[in-house]
Amino acid sequence: MEKVLAVEVVPHYRRIAESELREATRLKAVVASGQPDPKLSDRAQLPILLHRVQRGQPLELNEGMRAFLRRSAADVGMSEAETEPALASPEIAGVLLGQIMGRLRDASDRLKSAMYRMTELRDAGDLAGARQQIRDWLAVEVVPRYRRAAEEHLAHLDELPPAP
Template sequence: MEHEEGEWHEIRVLDTRVQQGQALALTADVRDLLLRSAPTVAISDTEAKAALANVESATALLRKIRERISEGSDRLSDALFRMYELQDAGDLEGARQQMRDVLAVEVVPEYREIAEGELAKLAKLP
């Protein structure tokens, strides 16, 4: 995950530059970063390679990767907060439902693993 987190940081930095008006330069390093990062957010190798055909589609791929990282992180964080509140209040079914709701929509494997792990912990509780 540390390696992934480093790549995700690079994606955030690159996307921020592009949002600020800097054109995406499709260098070998940028292509490699996008190809390595795509599967970490459930984008197929085929889709990622096709997106590298031109700057416009590569920029769209960069945006999609960034959105999946950011939106998934926000969704998971919010659900975890609600889950802990419900768990503390004694509503274990409501707490479990928070993780099921995340799993119903989340595609990023790392975020899915976290939600599945929390759901497994909650399953062991009465």
Template sequence: MADRPDWDPFRALSLQVLRAGSPLVLTEDVRALLLRTAKEVAIRDAQAALATESGAMELLRESARRITDGSNRLTDALHVMWRLQREGDFDSARQQMRDVLAVEVVPYYRDLAQGQLDDMTDDP
């Protein structure tokens, strides 16, 4: 299983720029953070996106969206999966993780979903 990405610096930048309305200042550190995060959320051509201010903003938005959507999707599916396991419906519980894997692009979330699927037993 992949190590948990450290998205705290990215989240802080995202909150500052996307919610508080601060300008996105493309320092070397910010560029490196955006490139690293883009790689962690499976965004291609991130380097090209940093060539323009609008591209950098879109990269920030899309990275933030993938982190948030993937987290929400996985968390929701886990809660349903655990309920179904408690009810003894292991086929439906497995399907929750398969559904996540069918649409999830972030490698970390995919690894977590696959791990849940691999570890699931039919024992109550």
């Protein structure tokens, strides 16, 4: 990014490069410290912290880390009853971190699969089948942001333009 900033003259692209550089610098600090940065999105920090745990570096369970894990767990639809016991030790908290990432990965996979099938059916003129794909997705989806996406797709299925 420094090289981009050295030559970029368009203000809009300079701002983007500066922002990306700030975020990359902050993410490097998370890699080094193992502590979440409140100025970064939780989602961006999850894989970094999980990678540290997988390399044998346990989480330091201070209040900032506990708050981060609580937010991240809630973001993927995990209850307090599932989350709180995991905050008792760094080892169990590391397992929780893996479960959070697993839920995100699985939800993303379900989204891609359902959207592919829905689009195929919609483009073939089978709106009922396309709706059923979204309903099937909703029946199993536990991650709130992906549930909202499914609900929005279902509500606006008739408005979606067919693929060219």
